[in-house]
Amino acid sequence: MISAPDIFGGLLDGISPGFLLIAAGLLIPVLPRMLRPVIAVLAPLAGLFHLLALPTGPHGTFEMLGITVATINVSETGFALGIAMLVAGTLAGVFNWHERAGLPVSAGLVYVGCAVGAVLAGDLPSFFLFFELASVSAAFLVWAGGTERSLGAGMRFAVANILAGVLLLEAFLLTYKATGSVAFFTGDLGTSAGIYLILALGLKAAFPVLHAWLTDAYPESTPGGTVLLSVFGITTAIYALSRFLPGEDLLRLIGPIMIAFPVLLALLANDLRRTLCYGIISQAGLAVTAIGIGTPEALSAATVLMIANIFGFLVLFMAIGAVLYRTGTASAAALGGLAATMPLTTGFAVLGGLSVAGLPVLAGGTAVPYLMTAIWADGGPVVAALALFGVAGVWAHAGLRVPATAFFGEKRTPGLKAEEAPVHMRFAMLLGIAACIAVGTMPYWAGNAIFELAGLILHLEVLAFALLVFLAARAWGLLPREEPSALIDVDWLYRKLGPQIVGVVMSVTSAAYTAWQNFISSRINNGFRAMFAAAGPQTNIASTWGTGLGVLWVAILLVVMLLVSYT
Structure with a gap:
């Protein structure tokens, strides 16, 4: 006899944990405002418990149009990323407890659910x-x-991602046409599908030049x-690269560039949230490099790094969101000296920066040395050197510049007042640091040292050197001044130069059209004037003739017709 738990358990096994969050997100607009933050926390927790209960392997398999579809496949990588995403989604719900508006809460839950669904997807x-x-x-x-x-x-975000979606769909359709299968595949850049695939995922993963969105x-x-966007978007894209293009040599070239170029831009950006966005891209470059290397150790290190960065x-x-919430700005030119009034937020920001930089015991302390060991072993000295530069760079801007600018030094805006972050925000940041410690110490209490001691020592030396360089540059006034400025990035081409070019083209086109219109009008007017001059009322041909003359011409025409007819 089949029990009710068996029936419902079987049904739930075929439902992705992401569906629970998507359904909750779609219900948010019709729920009372007071219930919305509660659902924003409980839905990711429900998804987390559901994922923990799912056995490894494909689920939700069924036939559709002769194609076998699997809605879920709980792999080792997907399970680890799914757990991290659902925990992060829960913490984001706690941080966003004050939010009652339907749009951000609803879109946030759907977003988290879709990201989780993507890393657990069983087929294309x-x-x-x-x-x-x-x-x-x-x-x-x-x-x-x-x-x-x-x-x-x-709008620009939507255009970029719609374009990426079209390219990705084309890659999948070409692959299905060639293989007749909707299973995951390893892309080949020698085919049209492979080219479409890397362009689509390059847009999604913010490759150099394609990153400005x-x-x-x-x-x-x-x-x-912004907390949600920073955690899930690029992480899902990097996961896709690891599924479709592991060991692709082109990624070995793109990854180091992706590591290096955001470092200077991050130091120049005035908006501290934009500074952290450049840090995300640089760290993603480390993962892209490891995926390009493609060894099992490198791919595993890329996954660990993604979880640590989450x-x-x-x-x-x-932390910067709490500053924005309290002060109304995240501008480096307007902040400073907030440690006195926001001490806990300051501490969380410093610890978050240390985690991203790879301090031992925190999440990055496991991920970064592990990844550097894999890159050093198989990536070559040049790639390894650029990776070290990227690690030092993200430490300089995310771990040093952001806390130093927002919380320490002199107040750049006289009279700027900021209370400590609300309790729910502080609690969310505390849980986030606890998660960083859990990820960072997991290899130790699991009895599995996943990196060599030499790699850890080298990493600490790099961090110490970067700290000395940052402090010296700050003391000698070599760092860019914190002042309102517009950062010139690739988006300048389509946000500034593009409209100017369009304006010039429109002006030239309008002038040419006006000239052509004037030319045609003058030719038509001249033609009418010539006709008027030749046959106007003032000419002989248009003068008034007598009746007798008219009768004479009729008679002449009749005679001519008779002669023609009888000749």
Whole structure:
């Protein structure tokens, strides 16, 4: 006899944990305002417990149009990322407890659910559905910022991600046409499908030159919305790269560039949330490099780094989000000296920066040395040197510049007052640091040292050297001054130069059209004048003739017709 738990358990096994969050997000607009933050916390927790109960392997398998579809596949990587995402989603719900508006809460839950669904997807249709719905809900999170800037940034975000979605769909359709299967595959850049695939995932993962939509859009959301965007978007894209393009040599070239180029831009950005966005891209470059190397150790290190960054950047964005919530600004030129009034938030920001930089015991202390060991073993000295530069760079801007600018030094805005972050925000940051410690110490209490001691020592030396360089540059006034400025990035091409070029083209086109219109009008007018001159009322041909002359001409015509007819 089959019991009720067996029936419901079997049904739930075929439902992705992400569906629970998506359903909750769609219900948010019709729920009372007081219940919305409660659901925003409980839904990710429900998804977490559901994922923990799922056995390894594919679930939700069924036949559709002759194709076997699997909605879920609990793999080792997907399980680890899913757990991290659901925990982070719960903490983001706690941080965002004050939010009662329907749009940010609803879009946030759908976004988290789609990201979780993507990393647990069992085949291409499921992955594509979750991946693209995540982009749609992310655009609404940007628009939830409620400003003119967020509206424009959200539109640019949507355009970039729609383009990526079209390219990804084309890659999947070409692959299905060639293989007849909807299972995950390893892309080949020698085929059209492979080219479409790397272009799509390059846009999603913010490859160099294709990255501007991320740094443009993420800082324009609400404080809680930016926390969600920072954690899930690029993480899902990096996961996709590890599934579709492991060991791809081109990623070995793209990854180091991706590591290095954001470092200077992060030091120049005035908006501290934008600074952290550049840090996300640089850290993602480390994972891309490891995926390009493609060894089991490198791929495992990339996964560990993604998990570590989820919690490290989660805390950093929460800290700056709390500053924005209390002061109304995240501008480096306006902040400073907040440690006196926001001591706990300051401490959390410092610890978050240390976690991202890779301090032992925190999350990055496990991930970064492990990844550096894998890159050093198989990536070559040049790639390893660039990776070390990226590690030092992210420590300089995320671990040093952001806390130093926001919380220490002199107040750059006289009279700026900021109370300590609300209790729910402080609690969320505390839980985030606890998660960082759990991830950072897991290899030790699990009895599994996943990196060599030599790699850890080298990493600490790099951090110490970067700290000395930062302090010396700050003391000697070599760092860029914290003042209001517009950072010139790749988006300048389509936000500034593009409209100017369009304006010039429109002006030239309008002038050419006007000239052509004038030319045609003058030719037509001249033609009418010539006709008027030749046959106007003032000419002989148009003068009044007598009746007799008219009769004479008729008679002449009749005679001519008779002669022609009878000749």
